[in-house]
Amino acid sequence: MVESNSDEILRDAANVDVAFLVVGDPFGATTHTDLVLRARELGIPVRTVPNASIMSAIGATGLQLYNFGQTVSMVFFTDTWRPASFYDRIKENRDAGLHTLVLLDIKVKEQSLENLARGRKIFEPPRYMSAGTCARQMLEIEEEKGQGAYGPDSLAIGAARVGGKTEKFVAGTLRELCDADDALGPPLHSLVLLGRRTHELELEFTREFAINKENWDRVWKADYGRQQ
Amino acid sequence: MVESNSDEILRDAANVDVAFLVVGDPFGATTHTDLVLRARELGIPVRTVPNASIMSAIGATGLQLYNFGQTVSMVFFTDTWRPASFYDRIKENRDAGLHTLVLLDIKVKEQSLENLARGRKIFEPPRYMSAGTCARQMLEIEEEKGQGAYGPDSLAIGAARVGGKTEKFVAGTLRELCDADDALGPPLHSLVLLGRRTHELELEFTREFAINKENWDRVWKADYGRQQ
Structure with a gap:
């Protein structure tokens, strides 16, 4: 519209x-x-009213908003289209020790190529990307690029229905998050990839959401918590 | 409290x-x-409700939220205390071409050293940092550090009372913004230092706020608009 x-x-x-x-x-x-x-x-005066946004509401993960770098988007990959521009941006954030908010694709009122070609106004059912799909696509691209922006053991938090009554966070490695969709429940999902510049308070807050608390603590202590 | x-x-x-x-x-x-x-x-269940925040409302400048790096804070300098940790963080953002939101100091219920020492509960009048003070302090620190994170000709936007009915934006070089407090009006102020990874749409939107449109266009064309 x-x-x-x-x-x-x-x-x-x-x-x-x-x-x-x-x-x-x-x-x-x-x-x-x-x-x-x-x-x-057109000379029309405009007033806008700010509103809650996932860009700031993601602070409910317990990760400090000050420590987020640029936000990126993840779209559904197809056989022929796997846009990976998010990768370099995540790498920039990670190099600076910063968290990355990944916003996930929403497909509504999409037509199949066949229906589009035949001009039929038939729309596919809506699709919302899950945190698991995002984690899998991220790992695929890391495997292709091999620049070590992140890996299967990088820590991340899947976020579902943020701000709603059934808000849910699941924390784990990217490998663990690939299979965490059942724990997160229905859409909308987002994902945060952690940066290494973390604070003890962030560990204390986020481990509550960990799929495997021992693993979360172990990886955190080995790779995170660097103050810059 | x-x-x-x-x-x-x-x-x-x-x-x-x-x-x-x-x-x-x-x-x-x-x-x-x-x-x-x-x-x-204490075993007390907690629900939080997200709200509008300057972290996302700053999008009303017309700068794309996706292109913001980490947010920094600026405190009032004193003769003996000039914390400059913001500098390295701004430099990281600028190196990646990203905008930086600078949140400005608010001093309420502050006691003078004398009143504090004597245990007198007498509070100073509240002080709110202006975008002009922020711009001056930023330039002071650049002069000391000399690493070129930004300079007097770097583009920035001063923002006042964002989301309120009297919301005001003033765009200019840091040098111009040093003297823009009258144009911005009363607190609260924030400041955005622009990154070089800008979009034509951002130029079109922000030049409306420029103190000097010709100067804004000239600096933009010379130093900004690099797509990465």
Whole structure:
């Protein structure tokens, strides 16, 4: 709607107040930046109201927001399309010791190639990427690239339905998280890859969520907790 | 209150529901992480509700949240105390081409050294750091360190009262922002130092806020807009 029909949203906005509601913070996505720019061109005054967003709500993992680097996105891989631009960005974060929030693909109102080609407005059922799928795709790409941005023993936290009553966090190595979808439950999921610049308080908070607390402590003590 | 009196907050929480309201997102600060840990020790179930936070609301500058690195804090310098740990972190962000959100010092219920020594509960008037003070302190430290993390011609955006009805953004070089406090108006202020990995859409959005649009365009074209 907002990508293709911004003219319609703005059509009467010069004369009447138009409210546009979004999930999360309006400026989490460039889509909405663009809508504001179009309104400006038309001389329409705009006010925005900030909202809770996964970008800050992820602090509920107990990882300090100050220690997050850039956020990345993960899309569903296909046989022919495996975009891996997230990898270099994660590596930059990890080199600086920082956590990475990975936002996971959501496919709604997608058409199959066949239906698209035949112009049939038949849509596939919605698909939401799980933390397990994300962990598996991350490990696939590390195997291809081999630059050691992270590995099967890197610590991560899967987050489900953050901010909701059934919010759930599961902490483990990437290898452990590959099979943690049942523990996390239904969508929406996100994933945080930990950076090495961690604080003792973060360990104390996150180990509560660990699939295997002994393993979590062991890896943490071996590889994490470096203050820079 | 929450630092020193968490026992009091939690005292009856085993028997009755206790709500604790904070400004911004509850997990923006480690203070609240600590409160949750204490509740856990006491076996008290905790639910948290995410909220709008400057960490995501800063997207209203038009800078993409995906392109922010780690967030840093700036405290009021004194003659004898000029903590500059922010510098290395900004440099890490800048080396990766990323924006940096700088959160500015708030001094409330501070006692003068004399009143503190004499045990007099007399508090100084509250002080809120302005974007101008932040820009000046940043340039002082760059002058001392000389590592070129940024300079007087680096682009930045001062943000005032983000999310409020009188929200205001002023964009300029750090040198220009040193004198932009009148334009920004009353507290609270924040500052964003731009990274070089910028998008054309960010230029289009932010130049609206520029003190000097020609200068903003000139510096942007010379030094920014590198896609990595």
